[in-house]
Amino acid sequence: MPCPARHPGERSTPASHSLLEHPGDLAATALQPHVPARRAALGAAGLSPSRAEGSAARSGPHGSPRGAPLSVPAGGSGPGAERRLVSQRLATDVLVVGGGPAGSAAAGELAARGHRVLLAEASRGPRHRVCGEFLSAEALPLLEQLGALPAAWVAAPALLERAVFTTPSGRKLEVKLPELPSGAGGALGLSRRLLDETLLKAAALRGVQVLRNTRFVALRRDACGTAAGATLRTAEGTLAVDAALVIGADGRNSAVARDAGLDRPARGNLHCAIKVHFDAGAGFDGLERRVEIHLFPGGYVGMQPVEGGRINVSAVIEARLARRLGGGSLAILMRAASGNPAARLRLREARPAGAPVSLYPLERRRWASLSDGLLLVGDAAEVVPPFSGDGIAAALYSGILAARTAHTALETGDVTAGGLSGYREWRRRQLAPPLAVSGLLEHLLYRPTLAGALLPVLQRTPAVPQFLLRSTRLQLRGGTWPDTPRHR
Ligand SMILES: Cc1cc2nc3c(=O)[nH]c(=O)nc-3n(C[C@H](O)[C@H](O)[C@H](O)COP(=O)(O)OP(=O)(O)OC[C@H]3O[C@@H](n4cnc5c(N)ncnc54)[C@H](O)[C@@H]3O)c2cc1C
Known part of the structure; x- marks a missing residue:
């Protein structure tokens, strides 16, 4: 018998917060049942651009010895490591893995359409990214649509x-x-440390629940093998998220794409x-x-x-x-x-x-940009050649396209690969041609x-x-x- 299509709310079992032990932490604050999602998300990503820059200057790579490799903070290490690790579980409509341009765009658009969206981002706070930081003219209307353009201008980009x-x-x-x-x-010259935080903040303002210092571990699947959430690692321990749809936005070395079997090593x-x-x-x-x-x-x-x-x-x-x-x-x-x-x-x-x-x-290859219950966006779906200077715009745009497809799929209750196939078609028509020219x-x-x-x-x-x-x-x-x- 074929596996049935899932409907919105089908996985909406009440979140279990009873094991939450350290509500002072940002990630934990966002999970507290008595904190409205919107406020909790603001707490997690509500820094103004200038404050974000300031706090990064204290703890970011500029503070570390020149030439030292940047480490990606992982849940369960650092100051909270001595705490007792706990397992938590919660449910949401959409889980977005990765808070770069693609993830913030997809998450913000879906939250604005009334869906409950949880975004898991591995980094603890603002940080530098490998990028030319050339923000193409094509990106500007997209930033405007996402509510991030005014803050980008305030930063006085070149x-x-x-x-x-x-x-x-x-x-x-x-x-x-x-x-x-x-x-x-x-075009504009704007650092990714500032741009990414601006986009995350804009997504939070639209109702996205942002979890920092939270890393994807593995997909959760239902009996039919459809992606049905993910296991995440936080500073507190393990977080099992049930979601009607997962969006992998974790960049070129996407762990989500690997777990879904959509990644081919270059x-x-x-x-x-x-x-x-x-x-x-x-x-x-x-x-x-x-x-x-x-x-x-x-x-x-x-x-x-x-x-x-x-x-x-x-x-x-x-x-x-x-x-x-x-x-x-x-x-x-x-x-x-x-x-x-x-x-x-x-x-x-x-x-x-x-x-x-x-x-x-730099190189990664993908079999596909979607599977049952899963969409890949931005570099997780296809790596944009750096020199084109349009990777950020492509990431934002793919996030917006994915959100549009996801919205329809969630409304109709069909999140199978067939129900999500409009996204593949959009990518083929609008993203594939410029990417092919850039590659050449x-x-x-x-x-x-x-x-x-x-x-x-x-x-x-x-x-x-x-x-x-x-x-x-x-x-x-x-x-x-x-x-x-x-x-x-
Ligand atoms: C050298 C170079 C120069 C470039 N220059 C430009 C340029 O000038 N202009 C331009 O437009 N594009 C440029 N690009 C391309 C651009 O950087 C990317 O296309 C763009 O960053 C893709 O955005 P994204 O959101 O898909 O992924 P990313 O920006 O990579 O974001 C992924 C996010 O996922 C998070 N993450 C990763 N793993 C996990 C995990 N396991 N769990 C949770 N979160 C996770 C990361 O912390 C990150 O925040 C350049 C690329 C390179 C390599």
């Missing part, structure tokens, strides 16, 4: 208008960045990525309002201003080159970047403003000799590189987003 590409042989291509059809133009020539913030010094003169991408044999390094007078320097480097160069992350980045004279000049006297963060491997162009970036031959030709025909850059972006039609209604 304004970016042009992109400059250089090769090791000294060739150069300068392109005006694609604008919105409205002419609202360009093979071939793997890359790592390193990001460092530098103080804006003399070496970065002339970088105002532009992003530079300097190619070197074995990768490329991007540079651009972000808020607060800092310069984001992010490199994508062949893993075998990084191994050969040796040393810590900062040393590898500096040595690799010195393969391009323009980058070498920029970084000659640059002073790091904090510790580097790194990522390996990225191959060119990894071949600086070929790029060096092409750049002078492209420089003479500015419409062509503009068209190519535009093709890597999510397509706006008439300045508005297709199929993303503000209201249900």
